[in-house]
Structure formats: C-alpha cells, structure tokens
Amino acid sequence: MVARTAAERQSLPQNLPPDWRRQLRASAISPDQLLQRLKLPARLLDEINTGHRLFALRVPEAFIRKMRIADPADPLLRQVLPLSAEALPAPDFIDDPVGDLSSRAAPGILHKYHGRVLLLVTGACAVNCRYCFRRNFPYSEQQLKPADWQHSLAYLRRNTDISEVIFSGGDPLLLSTARLAALTRDLSNIAHLRRLRIHTRLPVMIPDRVTPQLCAWLAELPWPVCMVLHINHPAEIDASLQQACRRLQDVGVNLLNQSVLLQGVNDNAEIQTVLSEKLYSVGVLQYYLHQLDPVTGARHFAVADQRALEIHRQMRAKLPGYLLPRLVREIPGKAAKTPLSEAMD
Numbered sequence: 001m002v003a004r005t006a007a008e009r010q011s012l013p014q015n016l017p018p019d020w021r022r023q024l025r026a027s028a029i030s031p032d033q034l035l036q037r038l039k040l041p042a043r044l045l046d047e048i049n050t051g052h053r054l055f056a057l058r059v060p061e062a063f064i065r066k067m068r069i070a071d072p073a074d075p076l077l078r079q080v081l082p083l084s085a086e087a088l089p090a091p092d093f094i095d096d097p098v099g100d101l102s103s104r105a106a107p108g109i110l111h112k113y114h115g116r117v118l119l120l121v122t123g124a125c126a127v128n129c130r131y132c133f134r135r136n137f138p139y140s141e142q143q144l145k146p147a148d149w150q151h152s153l154a155y156l157r158r159n160t161d162i163s164e165v166i167f168s169g170g171d172p173l174l175l176s177t178a179r180l181a182a183l184t185r186d187l188s189n190i191a192h193l194r195r196l197r198i199h200t201r202l203p204v205m206i207p208d209r210v211t212p213q214l215c216a217w218l219a220e221l222p223w224p225v226c227m228v229l230h231i232n233h234p235a236e237i238d239a240s241l242q243q244a245c246r247r248l249q250d251v252g253v254n255l256l257n258q259s260v261l262l263q264g265v266n267d268n269a270e271i272q273t274v275l276s277e278k279l280y281s282v283g284v285l286q287y288y289l290h291q292l293d294p295v296t297g298a299r300h301f302a303v304a305d306q307r308a309l310e311i312h313r314q315m316r317a318k319l320p321g322y323l324l325p326r327l328v329r330e331i332p333g334k335a336a337k338t339p340l341s342e343a344m345d
C-alpha cells in the first residue's frame, strides 16, 4: 500500500470512505490468510482455529507489517494469535475479572474511582488482543447507545465531583470524528469537567486513523487532552507510529502509554527498559505496567507476581524515575489501581 500525503488524501472524492475504515474492515482476516501472509507452518491451522472459535482473530495489516515473517514466536504475533491453550480450563481465570459489571453507574458509564469515569463509547476494537479482559464481557450491552446519551449526560451533570471523562471501550477512535465531536460538544456544557482522556490502541494498529480531521477536533477541545496508548513491545514503535504521535503532539495532546506484562511477549527487564526508552524517544511516557487480569482464556500469558516485581526492580536500577512505569494490578473494589508490591499477601 502506498502512503498518501494529507493533501492527496483531501483530494479524494468525498464519497470514498476514509482509508482507515477500509483498513479496519480488512482486519477481520481469516486464520488461513494470516498463515499465508506470515508464511507460518500450515500445521498451526487447527490450533489457531480452536482459539479463533472462542474469540475471533482480528488484526490490521499495519500491525502485521511490524511482525517478523515465518516466526510463530514473534512477540507482536503472540498478542493476536489464537491458540488452543485458550480453551484449557483454569478455574481462577474468570469472565469479569475486574468487576466491571458491578461498577456500571449509568448507561455506558463505569464509575469505580474518585473523580473520573470511563465512558464506553463503543464495544468494537480494531484488534482482538488475546489477553484482553473484555474478551468475555457482554460489551454490546454495556456500550453507550445514542438513545441513552441524555441519561448518561444527566449522571455526569449531577455528580459534580467528576472532573475527568475517559473515552474507552472497545476503542473510542473507531467512532467517526463527527460522532466524537458531538459527544464532546455536549460534555463541554458541564462546567465541572476539567480533563478529557482517551484510551486507544488505534494509533498503533491503524496510524492512518490520526487524520487531519481528528487532529482538528482535538485541537479545539476546551480541556487538556491526554491520550493513553497501549503498546507492549518496542517493535510496535515504527516510523508510522512516530508520525502519528507527532501529529497528536502538534495539537497539544499529552501522550502516555500502558502495557500489560505478558509471558512470551515482554516478560523481561531488558525488553521493558528498551520499551520505556523507545516510547520516550517518540514523546510518550510509560504510565502503567499492568499485571494480567485473570480473564478466561488468557492463563498462558500470566507472569508470576514475584517475577513481575523482579523485572520492575531491575528496571528501576536502570531507568530514570520518570521512565519507570507504575507496576499495578487491578483489584475489584479498590479505590485505585493497586501497586503490585501492596497487592500481594
């Protein structure tokens, strides 16, 4: 695919869908197509299909392009490759490990922590990460529906101690820019809101989503805007991501990142140290390193707490304090994400 300049893109006929939407549709790739695309051994097909039936394979081409060819152990591939291990029984791994279903405060709103709420603006994602704690979550029922929006707004208006709205999902940047702008237009009438945050993996998965229109919307918002990306491995950071980050920084967006500690992907101090430094080289601060949420089907990604703490200790010995992420675990019922050192008995 040939990259287009912004000027060329704007000269496209108006009735053509934006290129990122075409890339999004193409992300529903079949296991067979993925094997061929990456020249992986055909004997993997049965295995992949077993996981695929539990939670469909989905990955955009822009992410596949960052993977090594013919390497089933590639750390980017492992994040998205369905495996038969997902079907193994694991009693301590459950469907709603972070207690989301009980913190629903209003339609599409999760209110767990003081002063900030998650707004589930869509249930859809451009990618299906195999370890996602939402893989078994009934998201189509939780996401904000246009018909309920006035009720959700009323909740935000009524609770004057809410100062930050976090667009989450799913991936909020899958909404059209016009729809995002309609949401923030309504939110801008609520005087006690002071910050907007956007949790998204799209600049990593489909960097073309960071369009001039999206940047124009971000530039006009009445609050400081923070975008929290989700990058787990240094190989995800390439020129296309760097350019997307640059476009966002140019309109004043603060960029943070959160990662999940994943066995066979990024479970050593060397990779984590390089990740934090490489993120900073493109202007992104590493915010959280999460211990895996124990969700059904993700047992094979788990890293023992002692090992996680050891990795974090080694990172602390090498990195300046501002490049050291907070190592946390989400414990249902707690007032914030819990530092792992406090989460262990």
Ligand SMILES: *Cc1c(COP(=O)(O)O)cnc(C)c1O
Residues within 6 Å of the ligand: 110, 111, 112, 113, 116, 117, 118, 166, 336, 337
């Ligand atoms: C993680 C999370 C937040 C954000 O927490 P921060 O510590 O501010 O990043 C907010 N609401 C919910 C429900 C969350 O899970």
Ligand code: SF4
Residues within 6 Å of the ligand: 125, 126, 127, 128, 129, 131, 132, 133, 134, 169, 170, 171, 201, 230
């Ligand atoms: S991008 Fe985030 S929400 Fe979407 S599948 Fe991956 S981990 Fe889950």
